Amino acid sequence: MTKTIAVIGGTGNEGPGLAMRWAKSGKYRVIIGSRQQEKAERVAAELNARLGKDLIRGMVNPEAAAAADLVVLTVPYSAQAPTLHSIRSALRGKILVDATVPLQPPKVSRVYVPPGGSAAAETQALLGDEVRVVAAFQNVGAAHLREPDHPIDCDVLVCGDDKEAKAEAIALAEAAGMRGLDAGPLQNAVVVEGLAAVLIAINKRYKVKGAGIKITGLESARTSSE
């Protein structure tokens, strides 16, 4: 059965590119969620026009979450808690992939450790045990994400306490054209989230746009989801 993904906050910086890649892979049905129905539909229509097929639907966030098997959260840190409250009742029993990067503008090249340990840990605390939270996709630069055939030279580090949920996120990374790697428990999300600020610092310092990270030393290992 083809699973349905909802990309909550999917009209922002990161969501549209991921949505387009997942739709194009043929492995998922994709819904873009937004606070406004009209905006969700407009962005979905734009992406479908680029894809040349009507693959992506647009809905308000709570409806998108309710219609999905897998929910991906791509909102700014400041919108994380209110957005989760708005979709909470639709998440019970599901997997939530949290791509939130805890930044404190304007100092976006400084690592910020949220009071709850990490943005993803705060999400897990807010949602409780009935939702399996995994942290992933924080370090994927938006630069080439919307060109679905453009290779992305960045690994997706996946942190979580549930093996099956991590495997789903790793499969999502692969469907979007990246390598997904199990980076340990949800507790490790503080590092993977904070890497986004480090990469912004590197972008500024070396005057580049899309610094990413790759894990080395895995050549001899099986890296696919098992």
Added chain:
Amino acid sequence: MTKTIAVIGGTGNEGPGLAMRWAKSGKYRVIIGSRQQEKAERVAAELNARLGKDLIRGMVNPEAAAAADLVVLTVPYSAQAPTLHSIRSALRGKILVDATVPLQPPKVSRVYVPPGGSAAAETQALLGDEVRVVAAFQNVGAAHLREPDHPIDCDVLVCGDDKEAKAEAIALAEAAGMRGLDAGPLQNAVVVEGLAAVLIAINKRYKVKGAGIKITGLESARTSSE
């Protein structure tokens, strides 16, 4: 003038390989520090035998720090504070490169955020403003470090609040055969230190020994220290 480096705790896991690479580069005079004079001398002699030249000296930690222009700390987190107290008076006005990884055995594949924000921030707080602390070398696997001609497929991310001190650490990385990158302020050390636990998690999960990280997307940039 050739600078002298002291590798404090240089008889441990990480220190000997770095010491050997810096000595071999011909760019530095190198002293290995240990709590015991005899052990420092023995390890220095072993490394000199491998190098085929008497390039490295061994001293007790406080003497090594006093004799050096640049001090590199390579001790386990549990030894960090006592070691710093023992060399503190010799550090005034100098640069300290802190390679400490805050791990909490036996859970070494879980990121641990120290109460002071990071191990390096705790070092800076302990030493005060008269010492410029930079964080670096936490993610270099010891596996091939003692084979000075073996390439190390890992970048050295350098965090600090002093530009000149960061440039020194970047030069040290390059002298040891790695790429050093300015990764932002000392506040970012929490991520670079925590990456060590993430890499241990990846080593375990994928049954490899030396997972490392490389920053991608810098191809068009100047990456040498300016």
